Amino acid sequence: MLEDSVKKLKSPKASPGPALTKPQVDTAMALLADWVYESCGAVSMAAFSNPKVRSFFHQVGLPPFSPRDLAGPRLDSRFEDVRADSDVRIRDARFFQLASQGWKTTDSIITLAANLPNGTTVFRNSVFSHGGRMPSKYAEDVLWEAIADLCAGGPLHRCVGIVADRFKNKALRDLENRHQWMINLPCQLQAFRNLVKDFARDLPLFPSVTTNCSKLAIFFNSNSPARALLHKYQLQELDHSGLLRSPPLSEPAANFDPIMLQDVMANARPLQSVIHDDDYKVSCHDDSDAQQMAEIIRDMSFWNELEAAVSLVKLVNSMATEMEAERPLVGQCLPLWDELRSKVREWCSKFGVDQDFADKVLDKRFKKNYHPAWSAAYILDPLYLLKDTSGKYLPPFKYLSPEQEKDVDKLITRLVLREEAHIALMELMKWRSEGLDPLYAQAVQVKQLDPMTGKMRIANPQSSRLVWETYMSEFKSLGKVAARLIFLHATSSGFKCNTTMLRWATARGRSRAAMDRAQKMIFIAANAKLERRDFLNEEEKDAEIFFGSGAEDDVLNEAFVDASSVS
Template identity: 55%
Template structure:
């Protein structure tokens, strides 16, 4: 009986403890949400917190808090607090909240415009709103007078209708002289406030370069706004010289400090390839720097010209000049990743500098497979030819077009593309998007095309025109439609992978798994569409060898992320996943990256690494994954762990550790910062690039804008940070690691 009573007391204690923990968790979450909302209201967080308010839901029996909800202050609706960002998007942005939509709509009366700044305690805001209302009242009076003058048909002026506007302005002036009404005084700002506001405006202008141009500073409405808020007119010369120089020096100093603190770096060369899958930076080559801690810094840009191909030797000189200009110690640059020059330029730099690992961009490597398939896969050629034959008939034969239009009028959502250029096997990668559009348009037009082929008028045309007869046979051949679907799916597989590479920017150690993933997807494609795998594998292997670098294999076996647990419980490098040639590549690369005296030591340490690996606890800690909140995929929780393990835990590997630390942070793509083409077009149109002084101005502005964009990417955005705050799976993730470790 005593034991039973003691057990009952223990169970009660567990229940009480669990209840207390739940209450504390709810209170902690409520306090976190309240803190985030308070910061957001002050302008340091997401916009939607002005309308969403966290509330505590209490237990009716015990009055203890049992959950946290979000209440919409506009319509009093209550929602789950698990994802405020999604709640805002679905409830506010999508129009579910009726009061939010009415809040956004401006008043129809010109004299009751909503104030731009809603703080009730600011006298400046009140005067600003009054001034703005008075300005709109004047504009309304002008347009009303203009309409009255248009109605007076008997009034003839020497300048015609164009005189009505100036006449209205004249009448306004006369009325003001008769009964002058002083405008309400504008906000009076101190010189400190003016300087602070102009500095913030300068930051915004350079951060938004491309979408906001210099001529915008002279826009009359922008100047009117500046006057209304009490700020002086902005000089373009000020923005182009003194302010730009100040921002440039500030960004440059910050970059140089980070570069100086880093032991080594990787040079990124991007922009040699003018167009890549429909986007690119015309005529602009950019150089960036990847640091071991994951930071990317902008270094410089230059304009070789988009119409003339740059020779390999010139590109090589520019790259080496950039390395010397970045740091006087050339050995600090441990490698280059570039988007075009690999075969000769990068290899020459490697030969002359044994410590360097120079890679070609994997974005290009994988993307070029579309070009390979278009040339070497007969099915690809046949499908493109047949689709072009169909589009050519209906675009060029008036009789066939009229028949098609008859059915298009019945089913308007189906159409045959009339804008597809006469492509030949898609030999130019810039036309990949056009070919994909042609395939999708043809598939979408299948129903209409079948109706056309069965029409009596088209059958008569087929008897007279051999091309129409061939097109009719194609349309009624089910194998033709299956082939189109197959090639369309093939392009989508590759393009989707290219997009993922651009977003995720894989490291050099991820290259082998990346290509294995590609092979698996292409194998599934072959099975789905009954395609013989032999030729497809041959095409992929040929492209793989063109892009392969020994650093892929070396980084793969040195990265603790890919350690594999054997039967004895050890975590060992995956040498068994490499071919015999790739194993030799690992030995050769390691001996090349070190001095002759250190080569034999490095190989001995490699043998030790191959047989002993890493302690299970640290290996599992490195391999911990978490779900990416943007893509939904499982990713390594701390990518820096692979390098840090070699620099801290594996100190016995004196030579191999240095090699691993230098290899594991190297990126396999050159995509980092995309220049806005609208700004580049403006620079060319204004002749800025052609003049020496103008070119310097443009380069400085690109540097400032790129520095800011890369810095923002490093810091993340408000919604990502809030998602991290609200996440509560970190403890579970760590518990899983240590539970696995305790079972060894």
């Protein structure tokens, strides 16, 4: 009897929770299920078997349930509801653009979505890839099947085009060449990321900086006395210690790694302190490697070049990050590249880098990604009209090169019927000379403060297209081209699976039923996130919560001051 009493004291029976009505229970369970599905693997279904979780549900008045319920009929029902809603939204749209990402990695989920003219995106399907580089013909087949599915037996002309992060654009080009109404664009987010690799490969300062950073990392990670000294000064200066990022043993030391460069730069003060330590000075007499490391660290030109390299990578990556969040339209491509070109020239001036050399690298990447639709959308979008001395709002032809002007003519004639081509060009001439009524142009270009970001944004992003479809009825041929062009997205960024779901979905040996459940969860999660315009996955949000996004300390400049005072 005593033993039984002790057991009861150790695990007292939970008191029943508040009585809930059946509608309240049903609503709570539906919200719980949605949270699990929309987490897309970040929330473990098995965790609901935990006794503490079961006790919590009992306390709040929810009935016990099996985690298998979440992966069974409840998942099927929720998927059917979301699928029906997405079908209606796609069917009601006059046209759409297919967006596809995931082609860049060899073991991932390829996502397929539809960008609609009203500015929303509807997730459609995911394709699981299982390693190996996919041939261009496979990509072409996947994209075309997705278009046929989205058109649901209707005219294929409803698909205006594709934007994808395909590692080679052959599939996009082949589809566009065979279907003259299509505008197939490479993702500009991927182009900016590739530009970082271009600079690292072609600008002379990167190889020497990368090699020296590799030497420093390998030496301080492998030399016990030097590592101990570095950890000592890391704790003093940075309040934490650890190994420096170093290249994998299987890769050459000169291979570019932006994280390694940032790590060495962040450890500038500790490294400066190490070489002024008496114990390290003694080791330099007997160790030529230690002496070489000291020479690298004392060399101010190394730190200047390192700062320049890290600064350039940060410049391009910051624009790419903003692009991923903003998801610019195709008309913004030319201004974006002009903005990047201007910032790179400022960088060249600041760090004494040959501007012509940097321009050649940038222009080469620009030409690889350029599409005539960039110029045409820039000219046709009322958002970019400029007020001239007479008060008219005219398209910005003066900012196009002669070749880009020809691209506008060629693209417009390609997108209309052959018998309408001369009419479209005449309407383009009228648009060029008369532009848009000032009242409407000003209405389109009205901006307002975004309280979330503190930036000025276009008050009504849909007004550019709506003006063409309603007010400018006299442009019968050109208006149809403009309405189909200016809503196109320039990036394929959207829903991103977290690592858990990615690993689970791409694992070998999964049954067909298991893969079907994964597809349904991805479909529910993707559409929910796209509707909220929530483009971060849970891991990125956790990183923001744990580590924050505060301003970085200018440790490099402080290290320079300390070094100069010591010398």
